[in-house]
Amino acid sequence: MNKEFEPKILGILCNWCSYMASDLAGTSRSQYPPNIRVVRVMCSGRIEPQLILWAFQQGADGVLVGGCNPGDCHYQEGNYKALRRVTLLKTMLPQFGIEPERLRLEWICASCAEEMRKTVEEFTNTLCRLGPLKVQIPQIIPVTGKAVVEYVQT
Amino acid sequence: MTERLNRHDARRQADFDLNFGKEVAEAPGGENLYECIQCGACSGACPMSAYMDHTPREIIGMIRSGMKEDVLRSETVWLCASCYSCTVICPRQIKITDLMYSLRQRALKDNTYPKRIPLPVMARDFYKMVHRHGRTNEGRLMTNVYLHTNPFDLIRQTPLALKLWRHGRMHLRQESVEKPSELRDLMQSVK
Amino acid sequence: MLLRDEFSKNGDIRIGVYVCDCGTNIAGKVRVPEVVEYAGTLPHVVVAKEYKYMCSDPGQDMIRREIKEQKLNRLLVAACSPHVHEETFRNVAAQAGLNPFLFQMVNIRELVSWVTKDPDKATAKAKDMIRAAANRVLFHEELEPLKYHIKRNVVIVGGGIAGIHAALLLADSGEHVYLVERESSIGGHMAMFDKTFPTLDCAACILTPKMTMVKSHPNITIMSYSEVVEVNGFVGDFKVKVRKKPRYVDEENCVGCFECIDACVFKDARYPNEFDFGLGKRKPIYMPFPQAVPPVPVIDADTCIEFKTGKCPKECLKACGERAGIDFAQKEEIVELEVGSIIVATGFDSFDPKKMPQYGYGIYSNVYTSLEAERLFNASGPTAGELVLRDGSKPKSVGIIHCVGSRDENHNRWCSRVCCMYSMKLAHLVKERTNADVFNFYIDIRAAGKGYEEFYNRTMEEGVQYIRGKVAEVTDNAQTKDEEGKLVIRVEDTLLGMIRRIPVDMVILSVGLEPQHDALEVTKMFNISCSGGGWFMERHPKLAPVSTMSGGVFLAGACQAPKDIPDTVAQAGAAASEALALSHKGVIEVEPNTAFIDETLCSGCQVCVGLCPYSAISYDQEKKISILNQALCQGCGVCAGACPSGAAQQHLFNDSQLMAEIEGALAGVL
Amino acid sequence: MDYLYYPGCSIKESGIAYEESLTAIMDVLNTPLQELEDWNCCGATTCISVESDEAIALASRNLALAEKQSNSKGTVDLVTPCNACYLTLMRATHYLSERQDIAGKVLPALDKQGLHCDNRVRIRHPLDVLVNDVGVKAISDHVRRKLTGLKVACYYGCQMVRPYATFDDPHRPTSMDQVMKALGAQTIDWSLKTKCCGAALGSLLPDIVEQLCHDILREAEKRGAEVVVTGCPLCHFNLESNQSAIRKRHPDFKTIPVAYFSQIMGLGFDLPPKKLGIQRLFIPLPASLTAGAGKGGEYVTA
């Protein structure tokens, strides 16, 4: 285990449950590793692989997707959509040499501050064990005079 | 107990060691120690509690308060029969039986175990026998224990021993594993 | 898409960053001046300021002033959770003439200063989060809040004391209320009780008048023997489907004479009455209790001979005669209601003590639950208020065991809050009716209410024995003569530090409260969530205790957490006034975080159509693309997440905003 | 299914009749037990009173041996008839999966000796196997001598059902009752099925243990049991050997035979009493139960 290594975690959290749980972790002053950066979405059903892979490309060593417990989704079934996407994405990550443990889907209810704390702590430990993830990509050479990223429209 | 305290003396905080509770909580069985609500369900369920100097609930309270001496010299931890009634009934899921084991270990290590009851001696004799042979022999074990505690008991138990012998329920041969030294190495390497 | 450089070229984005100290809440961990200095170096940031309390008047004034002076067109406040002050600062922006959705809140309190030990790391994390937001706001656009008209009807789910009280309040203020109750009578648990603590009012005397008022109120429609099966729509405009179960007695035609019950071919009541937990008996056609509302009998198809064999002489039908109240052909019916708000008052279940076999419930006949005991004490209960055991004898000693199923990690971890008090009440009633010896076994006495401690003292004076200790077991194993034929309670008397065995004739288990067995389905139906243990979750534990995360859905009573009657009634009143405030406002504004579909990009693949939980997306046969109805969209973003071509997007959470935010969040060196 | 068999030290001595009868009935039921080679003492509740890591290592060695000896690549069933061994081995599996600190020491130490513990061993009590694998139906199919009318008190003791076991209820277990009923016997309904007999304190604190045993035996007697049936060598020893002392203190107490459930099953299967170690009991079973057994003699209730 690399003691020096401070993993970066991106948490994409559902507004109604896991984000509330992090809020509650704050109000209850539970202390957890500062390695997580949080992006709030209204529902885990908004979270898509493109955001997750983007996070890995941008330097995240792990991505935590937080949604409501099955059956508790504020938008009825958004969390199940997240479950489907994450499940399929996890089968693909190893092909890219990325350990599936680096992507974590957790159901953390709004009152589960302790679970939130534990999750971040555990995840940080897991990532310390796995070591850093270094995605290296070639720059796209932009057409002179116009900012272009990726494919550009007609 | 070292000396009987005067009932009218207040217990002074200086005699208490708050770190003791933390240490016990670290060891196996101590997991939920600080969640105890002193409800007494453990003591109520315990078949031995009526014979103990402190009930299991009191022991937990004493650990948390830091009454190290009193706890480690208490007979309670040795009277536990390992029936686990307390563990399954505890509303805070404290593993009280396992807690008793870790207190026994501590008492043996610190040499503060109560000398009046034979149980600590038996624990050591049993441990030594397993250490030496890898298996135990009931007859020999009890002989050792009685010799180390009260040899008169040996005489008192003779009729029972004879009865067991007559019914083919006692062997004198010390059974052992194939290579006791390997077993000793195993135990040595986790120390 | 992500044309970041376009902004840098334009140079017309002007961001103001305001970092709050929150006293020492933030500044105690995060080095705010350093963060402010850093924020000032971020692209497009033209001003970065620190202030002690950004949400205070001077703080707000400063922001308003600077938005104008510095011509800010993006606003960023780094302070507490958006759940606390997002609304505040959106208003500040709006007051200064800035579209409120060009604002972004950065949570550096709950997510940073309160959860991080190390000041260096807290400071670094705060910087990262501000950078993420500064990245994100580049892609914000002006939006208008969505406005909806609110319907004035209210549906109340659950006809216990909470539902009854809320219904009367709303109805008196002129709103029309549908009171849906799944049992055949309203009244709930309170109707089972004999007396109520601590004043010992007779429950029936205070409840039944209210039940009658509900019955006769022109603004209340009682839908008993009915259940909500589906809820659609949103705040102001819910469509609620209710299933009316057939009771085989026509509510319109029935005059409440009960001649049908007398006439039933079963001369004696022989089936266990569920309302009495089987301690009393009923006929196949029955009233659960005499004061039931509506006062209309119900036929239990499982026990009625006509339903079982079709060969009953149907004496009930004959007795009813021209009144034509009996209707064997009645069918289940689905009724759809349109309402503006919903009050969920579904109450609680009691813990099943069979899960704790050490207490002998279901094994020894003289072990009762507290609710069974309530029925025994009730004057209109199975024993007409006499406390007698199953063999007809009066107990000479009674043990009341508190916290059964409560405060126990193996079962329910919470304190059920009412058991201490009702156990004292039962102890008092035992004393009053039988003068038996009463032992109450408790872990802690929780008597924190008006007059509660006094009631505790009163029962002690009456001679009730209080033994502090959680009972280990109730057994019929007698070890001495005086224990023969008795139930023996084994317990550590923790105050005396000794193990005791106490023989009694009757054991009452003070069972805890737990969420209704089908609470989970209820949360799904009403789109609300559960907090720990399955109790329905309020929007905020202190500041919005009866609201839920779903707009227009309110909570009343024990469905939210265990409560006694005074608290339940108070909360029902609060829920009613929330519903009333909503309907009086007439119009509601909601955050425009709805989805939209870029028509030029959409191929009409219809992946999104089936995924939308609100059926807000449909396929347009003419245009051959998918169309989104903003009015139905609730803003989950599932469509945006699934859309394979990026045509479906979500306002405030579009791809560019989220990716820019992620990029900013991760750009720091940890 | 293959079952490895961990006898434990007591079974080889005072509890020898348990082994004899268990082997006999398992053979009848076509569920032979294969003894674990080179097993060592589980450490009982005593070693862990001295040193916990060593105690877990000691018990875990048996688990590793079982994994080695078994043909199965998946779960290995290790049957142990002694309640204390059952608990101790089960505790080792729990500690290894729950306490990382202990597993971190024990597993490498085992590795050094070429032994591996992959958490594949499932500790089974014979009653668990009989009720859940063999099945009550199969047992009653093998009954050759129906014990109709025999009143037995099933005594389970503590460690068979607490705290780790999941095959039966920790307060009101029924597996032994089911087995006895399958033989045609009648079981008494009592609340002391899992009350502690004093366990290992037996020989050292005779006064206390006598009293505990007296409570149990007297209740069984009072409820009309003709024999107390156990599934643990230590329970058997305590309940049986203390009776003479109890009688001295409580003259109204008679005696009541104490047998292993496997012995009673053997009698129901009409096996010769000798093969079941019946002669090793201090207090003889009712003559009606043993007379004619093994020779096709019908059981006639007294």
Add this chain to the structure above:
Amino acid sequence: MSKPKVAFYWCASCGGCEEAVVDLADAILGVVDAVDIVFWPVAMDFKREDVEALKDGELAAGFVNGAIRTSEQEEMAHLMRRKSQALIAFGSCSHTGGIPGLANLYTREDILKRVYIENPSIVNPNHILPQEKSVETEGTLRLPAFKDDVRTLDQTVEVDYYLPGCPPPVNLIVNAVTALVEGKLPPKGSVLAPDVALCSECERNATKPEKLSMKDVKRPHEIIIDGENCLLAQGVICLGPATRSGCGAACLNANMPCTGCMGATSGALDYGAKALSAMASLLDSNDAEEIKSMTAKIVDPAGTFYRYSLPASFLHRRVGRPG
């Protein structure tokens, strides 16, 4: 006035793109009329030196197909860039990496080992691998360097236009050449194909059920595909919803699912991620185990969703971690 000069070059690709030019059939005559082809290794005998001899920017357009894997391809890409006014990435491989791009799931070392040592049809007892330079008695032999990864054309040089497809559909090529000749090209950076996904031109789109979902995942060989109905509704992964149109749904007309050669529309930044998200969202189950067993049926997710676009994806290649 002389005709505009154009050149074609072939990097890491299968040759199908060259075929596509030939497939212009009659239309090619028009092309030859309109332009002067000065370099086309597959069809005409011009050499690299001939291109080097041109003035910079002398080519009106350079068409490069194939991905960039070797040093030679990289050099040629730079050469074509220098000589062309408009450099056009022609076909999936140069656009987004194409099939050769799937090699990015393996390291360079793994590939060489597999091809030259482990391959059962290879006899190479001394485990000799290709060398950039090898000295033989006849002299020193040189081979282009096999680079560490596969890159798209625009990860190598600036690209002005993209003609997507594997190979690009004939009508798109004609449109592009016509626009070039007429000087009516769109802004630089454009993809010369419609910016809307394939469902828009797929006849089966009309057959979709009201709520589209996949009850199970089937590979095309596992079922008899119904020729009329939407493949997704039949449980077959069809990437039409995520893929740019312009091909006339050619594969669908041959009763096979779209595998995504045309790449993403402008609304998606990572083709595979978007496609994966859509397919996963359609799986008709809320049960974790069931979802697992359904996703397990997609045996090669990276190959399924990034068949033509791995090098252009966010992750670009298998992640190599330090240490």
